[in-house]
Amino acid sequence: MxxxxxxxxxxxxxxxxxRSSLTILxxxxxxxxxxxxxxxxxxxxxxxxxxxxxxGTNLLQIRPGQHRxxxxxxxxxxxxxxxxDADAIAREISGLLAVAPMASQTTQAIYGNENWAxxxxxxxxxxxxxxxxxxxxxxxxxxxxxxxxxxxxxxxxTVRKELFGGQNPLGNTIRLEKLSCQVIGVLESKGQSxxxxxxxxxxxxPLRTLQRRIAGNIDVSRIYVSAEDGISTKKVxxxxxxxxxxxxxxxxxxxxxxxxxxxxxxVSTMTGTxxxxxxxxxxxxxxSLLVGGIGIMNIMLVSVTERTRExxxxxxxxxxxxxxxxxxxVEAVVLSSFGGLIGIILGVVAAAIGxxxxxxxxxxxxxxxxxxxxxxxxxxxxxxxxxxxxxxxxDPIEALRHE
Amino acid sequence: MMKTTFSTQxxxxxxxxxxxxxxxxxxxxxxxQALRGIDLQIDQGEFAAVMGPSGxxxxxxxxxxxxxxxxxxxxxxxEGVNVAKLSxxxxxxxxxxxxxxxxxxxxxxxxxSALENVELPLVYRGILAxxxxxxxxxxxxxxxxxxxxxxTPGELSGGQQQRVAIARAIVTDPKVLLADxxxxxxxxxxxxxxxEMLAAFNREYGITIVLVTHDADMAAYAKRIIxxxxxxxxSEEENGEML
Numbered sequence: 001m002x003x004x005x006x007x008x009x010x011x012x013x014x015x016x017x018x019r020s021s022l023t024i025l026x027x028x029x030x031x032x033x034x035x036x037x038x039x040x041x042x043x044x045x046x047x048x049x050x051x052x053x054x055x056g057t058n059l060l061q062i063r064p065g066q067h068r069x070x071x072x073x074x075x076x077x078x079x080x081x082x083x084x085d086a087d088a089i090a091r092e093i094s095g096l097l098a099v100a101p102m103a104s105q106t107t108q109a110i111y112g113n114e115n116w117a118x119x120x121x122x123x124x125x126x127x128x129x130x131x132x133x134x135x136x137x138x139x140x141x142x143x144x145x146x147x148x149x150x151x152x153x154x155x156x157x158t159v160r161k162e163l164f165g166g167q168n169p170l171g172n173t174i175r176l177e178k179l180s181c182q183v184i185g186v187l188e189s190k191g192q193s194x195x196x197x198x199x200x201x202x203x204x205x206p207l208r209t210l211q212r213r214i215a216g217n218i219d220v221s222r223i224y225v226s227a228e229d230g231i232s233t234k235k236v237x238x239x240x241x242x243x244x245x246x247x248x249x250x251x252x253x254x255x256x257x258x259x260x261x262x263x264x265x266x267v268s269t270m271t272g273t274x275x276x277x278x279x280x281x282x283x284x285x286x287x288s289l290l291v292g293g294i295g296i297m298n299i300m301l302v303s304v305t306e307r308t309r310e311x312x313x314x315x316x317x318x319x320x321x322x323x324x325x326x327x328x329x330v331e332a333v334v335l336s337s338f339g340g341l342i343g344i345i346l347g348v349v350a351a352a353i354g355x356x357x358x359x360x361x362x363x364x365x366x367x368x369x370x371x372x373x374x375x376x377x378x379x380x381x382x383x384x385x386x387x388x389x390x391x392x393x394x395d396p397i398e399a400l401r402h403e
Numbered sequence: 404m405m406k407t408t409f410s411t412q413x414x415x416x417x418x419x420x421x422x423x424x425x426x427x428x429x430x431x432x433x434x435x436q437a438l439r440g441i442d443l444q445i446d447q448g449e450f451a452a453v454m455g456p457s458g459x460x461x462x463x464x465x466x467x468x469x470x471x472x473x474x475x476x477x478x479x480x481x482e483g484v485n486v487a488k489l490s491x492x493x494x495x496x497x498x499x500x501x502x503x504x505x506x507x508x509x510x511x512x513x514x515x516s517a518l519e520n521v522e523l524p525l526v527y528r529g530i531l532a533x534x535x536x537x538x539x540x541x542x543x544x545x546x547x548x549x550x551x552x553x554x555t556p557g558e559l560s561g562g563q564q565q566r567v568a569i570a571r572a573i574v575t576d577p578k579v580l581l582a583d584x585x586x587x588x589x590x591x592x593x594x595x596x597x598x599e600m601l602a603a604f605n606r607e608y609g610i611t612i613v614l615v616t617h618d619a620d621m622a623a624y625a626k627r628i629i630x631x632x633x634x635x636x637x638s639e640e641e642n643g644e645m646l
Contacts, residue, residue: 309510310513313512316469316504317504317524318496318498318524318527318528319499319527320492320496321492322492400506400510
C-alpha cells in the first residue's frame with residue numbers, strides 16, 4: 001500500500017512538473033546552503049587546526065611579562081630571559097623533546113643587488129624541531145657554530161626566493177646589516193598562516209651570532225619548549241612555572257613576571273571559534289529550509305483545494321481518512337525529499353568549489369548529509385501534515401459537489 | 404473484521420431497511436427538514452427507482468443509503484447493522500466492501516486511464532496489482548469497453564465515461580449499486596444503453612440496484628418505483644402496479 005502511495009505521489013508530482021520544481025526550490029536552496037556552510041566551516045576548522053599544528057605540536061612558549069586580557073588588562077614587563085634559563089629548563093624538566101631560546105630583529109637581507117626586509121631569528125638547533133620546520137636542503141648548525149656565534153644562516157623559503165630566485169643559495173654569503181653569513185640550509189615552505197602572515201619570511205642564525213653581532217646584548221625574548229608525545233603540556237607548564245619562579249626569585253603570593261602559553265590551548269580556542277561560526281552559519285541556512293517548508297505547505301493546500309473532487313471520489317469509493325491523509329503526506333515528503341537530494345548534490349558541489357576558492361580543505365561529512373536529508377524529509381512531514389489532514393477530513397458529499 | 408459483522412445475518416434481515424428516518428439540515432429557525440420519516444425496505448436482488456421532484460429528499464435519502472451521510476433520526480439498518488451508530492471510518496469500510504456508486508457527473512479521476520479508474524476501489528481493498536488489473540479488465544469488458552483501457556476520461560465520450568464508472572462500481576462485486584441520476588448528462592440513446600446495461604447486471608448477476616432519477620422513462624427499467632414528495636414517500640408501485 002505504501003509503495004502504491006509513493007508511486008501515486010510520484011505521478012502527481014510529474015504531472016505538475018513545473019509547479020513541483022518551483023515548490024521544492026526552497027528546500028533545495030535551504031539544504032544546499034546548510035551543506036555548503038557546514039562543509040566550508042568544517043574545512044576552515046581543519047585548516048586552522050593544521051596551521052596551528054604546523055607551528056609545532058605540544059608546543060609551549062615562555063615569555064617575560066604578563067599579558068592580561070579584558071577590561072583593565074595590564075601588560076607588565078618582566079626581566080628578559082638569558083640563555084641559561086633555557087639550559088636550566090632543558091636540564092631540570094623531564095619529558096621534553098627540545099628547548100629553543102630565541103631572539104629576533106627585523107633587518108635588511110642583502111645578496112648581490114637583491115635586498116629584502118625580513119626578520120632575523122637567533123636560536124639553537126631545537127628551533128627547527130619545536131616549530132616543526134623541515135630542511136629542504138643543507139644542514140643544521142653545528143655545536144661550534146652555535147657556541148662561537150659564527151656567521152652562518154638557514155633561509156626561509158620566501159627569503160631564498162627573493163634573494164636567490166631560482167639559484168641554489170647553499171654556500172653563498174648574504175649580508176644582514178654588518179654581518180655577513182654563509183647560507184648552510186634552506187627550509188621547506190609552510191605558506192601563509194591562518195592569520196594571514198607569511199611564515200616563510202625569516203632568516204635563522206645561531207642565537208649568539210644574533211646577540212653579539214646584531215642585537216648587541218645577551219637577551220632571549222622567548223623560550224620555546226616542546227613536550228614529548230604523551231606528556232601532558234599542563235604538567236610541563238606547571239613544572240616550568242615553578243622552575244622560573246625559583247630562578248627569578250618570586251616570593252610566595254607574588255604574581256609571575258613571565259608567561260607560559262600552551263599552543264594546545266590556542267588550537268582549542270581557535271577551532272572553538274570557527275566551530276561557533278560554522279554553527280551560526282548553518283543555523284542561518286537552516287532558516288531558509290524552514291521557509292522552503294512553508295512553500296511546500298502552501299502548494300499542498302492549493303493542491304488539496306484543486307483536487308477536492310478527486311478526494312471526494314476516493315472517500316466515496318471507500319478510502320479511509322488516513323488513506324487520503326497518507327496520500328497527501330507522502331506526496332509532501334516525496335517532494336521535500338527530492339528537494340533534499342538535489343540540495344545535497346548542489347551543496348556538495350558548491351562546497352567543493354568554495355573550498356578550492358577559499359583554499360580550505362574539502363571535508364566530506366556523510367553525517368551532515370544524512371542529517372540534511374532527514375531534516376528535509378521531516379520538513380515534508382511537518383508542513384505536509386496540516387494540508388493532508390484537511391484533505392482527509394473533507395466531507396465526501398461536499399467534495400463530490402465541488403467544481 | 405467488519406466483513407464478518409455484516410455478512411453473517413443475511414437471512415434474517417432485509418438488505419436495506421430504513422425505519423422512520425429523518426434528516427434535518429441546519430439548526431433553530433434555519434432548520435430544513437429534508438426527510439420527514441422514511442420507512443423503506445429493499446431486499447437482495449431488487450432493482451428500485453427513487454423518483455421525485457427536486458427538493459423532495461431523494462438525493463438526501465440516497466446519500467444516507469450510500470453511507471455518505473447519517474440520518475438525524477430513525478434507524479438505517481444495512482444487513483441488520485445500524486449505520487447511524489457507525490464511525491466515519493466504519494462507514495468508509497462499509498462503502499469499500501459492500502457499495503458501488505454511479506454518479507450523474509461520472510466522477511472519474513481525470514488524466515487517469517480507464518483501467519486505473521476501475522482499479523481504484525480495489526487499491527483501497529488492498530488487492531495486489533496483478534489481480535487488480537485482471538479484475539478491472541474483466542469489468543471493462545463487461546461494460547463493453549474492451550480495448551479502451553488506456554484511454555483517459557477526456558478521451559472518452561460521455562456514455563463511455565459512464566460505462567467506466569459502472570465498471571468501477573461493479574468491479575468489487577458490491578451488494579448494492581447506488582446510481583444517482585446516472586443518465587442525467589447523456590442523450591436518450593446513450594441513456595437507454597446505460598439503463599439496459601444496469602438492468603442486465605441486475606437480471607444476470609443479481610446485483611441490487613437503487614436508482615435515483617426524475618425521468619419516468621429511465622425509472623421504467625426498474626421493477627419497483629418509489630416516489631418521494633416533500634421528504635416523505637408519496638407512493639410506490641411494483642412491476643407497474645400501484646401499491
